[in-house]
Amino acid sequence: MSFSFSELDFLKPELGAEYIGSGTHFAVFSAHAEQVELCLFSPDGKKEIARLPLPKREGDIWSGYIAGLGPGTVYGYRAHGPYDPKNGHRFNANKLLLDPYAKQVHGDLKWDDALYGYTIGKDDLSFDERDSAPYMVKGVVQDPDFDWAGEQAIRRPWPETIIYEAHVRGLTMLHPKVPDRLRGTFLGMCSDPIIDHLVKLGISAIELLPIQFFPNDRYLEEKKLTNYWGYQTLGFFAPQARYLSGDKITEIKTMVRKFHAAGMEVIMDVVYNHTAEGSEKGPTMSFRGLDNASYYILSPDDPRHTFDTTGTGNTLNVAHPMVMRMVLDSLRYWVGAMHIDGFRFDLASTLGRQDLEFDRQGLFFGAIRQDPILAGVKLIAEPWDVGAGGYQVGGFPHPFREWNDKFRDDVRRFWKGDGGMVSEISQRITGSAVQFNHSDRGATSSINLLSAHDGFTLMDTVSFDDKHNEANGEDNRDGHSDNHSDNMGAEGATDNEDINRLRARRRRNMMATLMLSQGVPMILAGDEVGNSQIGNNNAYCQDNEIGWTKWDGLDDPFLDFCRKVVAFRKAHPVLRQERFxxxxxxxxxxxxxxxxxxxxxxxxxxxxxxxxxxxxxxxxxxxxxxxxxxxxxxxxxxxxxxxxxxxxxxxxxxxxxxxxxxxxxxxxxxxxxxxxxxxxxxxxxxxxxxxxxxxxxxxxxxxxxxxxxxxxxxxxxx
Structure with a gap:
């Protein structure tokens, strides 16, 4: 079968692979490439059946249209250009590249040295000539049609919001009433047992850990571990394939529709600060091969090296107009096509950096604030990164809300009995005005939390003095060491009734403090049922019973208390005021x-x-x-x-x-x-x-x- 490009009789401005009824239009950005080739594959993704140079370049957009090519087509790109690492360019046409705008990903990434642009065993100035296509994931052309049946976004006011942070696999894998075939999937997430639990708890918004496509890390696979949390995005438009029970991305739309029908908003945890390609010694899978010097911030002293404020090896160059466009297009896609209600931005300080410094009036924040689609959804910042000046709690502009780690730490310290905490707890009860009461920001600026995916669960906060991350394979060196926790007399689970009674009361105190405080409360999935990670406070690689919510040891008395204290908050408007x-x-x-x-x-x-x-x-x-x-x-x-x-x-x-x-x-x-x-x-x-x-x-x-x-x-x- 032969393929060829033909002319479109109208301008198609979108990037990515867009099926328009009569065929598919392909467009990709690269400022420094000399040629970009579209590669088409057999339906199983194993055989490359065509390699076609994109015929049109307008500015830095390479594009072409193939009549008759429809949904289900498997594809990727190869980019030709200078391989000049010392000047930041790492083009290598031997490497198949995932379309940054791919709406679905086909296959599983198979780690092999051929995925690297340089030769493993030599330095990153070397050049590797092996074809990476047999090992790479590919994009899949999508049919955009979906019957939303009149479904609309909820847009619940912030004072009425109660967030539940959850992992698609973690919440469903051990639930006895979720069908086996749906566990760990979007359809399992929106199954009746899960929705019924959340409705009874009183949740108004579910915040999902990353569900955009991310590969497993090579070093984790070598240790027989898994990238469980998913903070290594490679496809900003595609859902994570292993969360699909079949091969249709419409499953995520079904999930959103069911949550909306139950009165709950859906918030996505998104990672636009870095990608899964790592440092200059990482693989070439997409952005690096398309235009390394545009997509990433490079060291101002030596552009051979990436500039890292994220602790992952690279930093996405959001200040670049086309990278900014990609991020905004991605956000708009999830709102428009998937009906997502909001976003939590991982390491959001990185997104606010211009000339390497954080700027609350920066381009990213300005672009979000002026966007008629994005300015109206829920926007939550994780207000820090690992770079200099990265801790910015209280520093983000309206309409962003912010995770407030000061609330978490001070509530733990107050109930642990640390001295001198009365003044600090008064700040947290009233919305942390010292941090947030400026620039006409409201009392709902603070997202109050007792625990999150990163750190001890609520049960572990009252059960362990020390972290126990041995299962991560890093000799317990990873994870925070200062958790403000208190085992109350025994390390870990115990049969001592007095200790268990004290732990139960402290958990009631902490959950009540959360619900009695001004701001927006967030509950970590499983805290309401007494879930423990056995002292592991960094379960990012534990896609197993350590990281999953355990339902068999359901703490019914505490779950009943949580339901009632959430209802108590809802019954008393004085606890959730918009003004300080x-x-x-x-x-x-x-x-x-x-x-x-x-x-x-x-x-x-x-x-x-x-x-x-x-x-x-x-x-x-x-x-x-x-x-x-x-x-x-x-x-x-x-x-x-x-x-x-x-x-x-x-x-x-x-x-x-x-x-x-x-x-x-x-x-x-x-x-x-x-x-x-x-x-x-x-x-x-x-x-x-x-x-x-x-x-x-x-x-x-x-x-x-x-x-x-x-x-x-x-x-x-x-």
Whole structure:
């Protein structure tokens, strides 16, 4: 069968392989190539059946159209140009290259020395003449049609958002009710048992670890391990093939549609700061072979070497206009074609670097903010990288929200009993205003988390003093060593009932702190069921029972508590305000926030600086800056990281009669309503929450269901 290019009677501006009904248009960027060839393969990807020079070059876009060529076509590129590593050019037409815009990937990467542009065993200035096609993955032309049946994005407001960070394989592989054939796939992720669990938990958005195509790392395969997390992207438009139960990328669309039908948004964790090609000594699989000097930031002193702010060997050159376009096109594709609701940007400080320095007014942020599609979706930054000046918590512009590691660390330290933490915990409870209350940013700028994929799970935080990463094959040298954890008397799982009771209470305290704090809460998948990684705090390579969520040891009491404390947050708008609580008073003198010592006197400088103080009370009311129409309530929260404490309840804004509506020190029912009079005892290592007595009574005409909710949460659910 012969193939040839023909003329299109209209301009086709898109990059990638676009099927347009009568044929397929191919277009790829390279500024420094001398020729780019399109390679077509047999359906199984094993035989190259055509090699055609792209006939047209306009600017730096190489393109061509083949009539009659349709969906399912397997293809790749070869790029001819200078092999001049000292000047940053690494063209080698012997290496088959994955289209950066490929919508689907065919086959599995087979690690072989032929994948490298230089000869393994020699330095990277050498030139390797072996054909890499037998070992490389290829792109697949796609049919863009999919029946969304009127489905629309949710666009839930940030104050109503509760995020659940999960791994497609990790959450589903051991779930007993997910069908075996669907475990580890997009269809397993949206199966009824998973969605039912998340709906009952009260989740509003699921944040998926990387689902764009990534290969396994060679050094991991040699150690018989796996790139489990997926932070080594090679295809920014293609879904990870092993998450498909069949061979149709429409499965990811089905997943998104089912989550939307259940009222949940879908957020993708995306990695645009680097690629899977590694340093100059890495393989040539796509970007390096198409135009190394454009796609990557090279060392300003010696362009033979990549400039690395990510710890992975390379840094994507997002400041380059065509690389920027690729990133934006990718984001728009996932929003437009896949109906994704938002993105979490891995090592996002790298994306904000210009001239190697972080710039919050930089090109990437400006491009996102002006884009009519992207500016309206949820945007979350991991606000750091490993380069100089890379830690930028609080430094990102609106509309970005940011992962707040200060919340994680300070909540752990406060409940561990570290001294001098009262001032710090007050910051975290109120949205970390020191970091985020500037440039008209709101109180939802902080993504509050207790744990994430990287680090200890919540259970391991209260079960291990030290990391236990021996299974990673690095002699336990990898992963963070300072986890602010506390095993409470035994390293790892134990049968000691007293220790287990203390661990359960601390987990309740930490989860309650998360849900009682201003900002946007994020729960790590499995924390609600007591999941442990056996002390491994860097399970990036553990695609096995270490990294998977374990459902057989379901912690029913804690899961019940989590469901109720999430519902409690939803029932009390005062806990999720858009504006920072600053202590301002309204014109009528009403106080919006006040801090108290146990005797109900106001916190003063001496108390804030008292390293031995472990009890803090805070009164929360409607922000003075909230719209007058916004319905609000009042709560008094007491955080006690010390021993049993007598606490006097304050008189504030005319309120003086309180009822206890949440008590993490209660073994059986933490949400049972208790009328209070005079001083109260707040138990050791616990949180007590009080609502004004008038807000704890249901109206006379309330239904039985409404009355149950009133007494369950201390007020009527709205």
């Amino acid at each position: 609580l600053t202590g301002d008073s309204t014109e009528d003198g009403r106080i919006e926030i006040a801090w108290y010592k146990p005797d109900a006197s106001f916190m003063d400088d001496g108390a804030w600086n008292d390293a031995g103080l472990q009890v803090l009370g805070v009164y929360l009311s409607k922000s003075a800056h909230s719209p007058d129409t916004e319905e609000m309530d009042d709560l008094y929260l007491v955080f006690n990281a010390g021993g049993d404490c007598e606490v006097h309840l304050p008189e504030v804004n005319g309120l003086k009669h309180w009822a206890r509506v949440l008590d993490t020190g209660a073994e059986e029912d933490a949400f049972k309503l208790h009328e209070q009079a005079g001083p109260v005892i707040v138990y050791a290592q616990s949180i007590a929450v009080f609502a004004p007595k008038g807000q704890t009574q249901p109206p006379k005409d309330a239904s039985k269901a409404e009355r149950r909710r009133w007494f369950h949460f201390g007020r009527r659910s709205r």
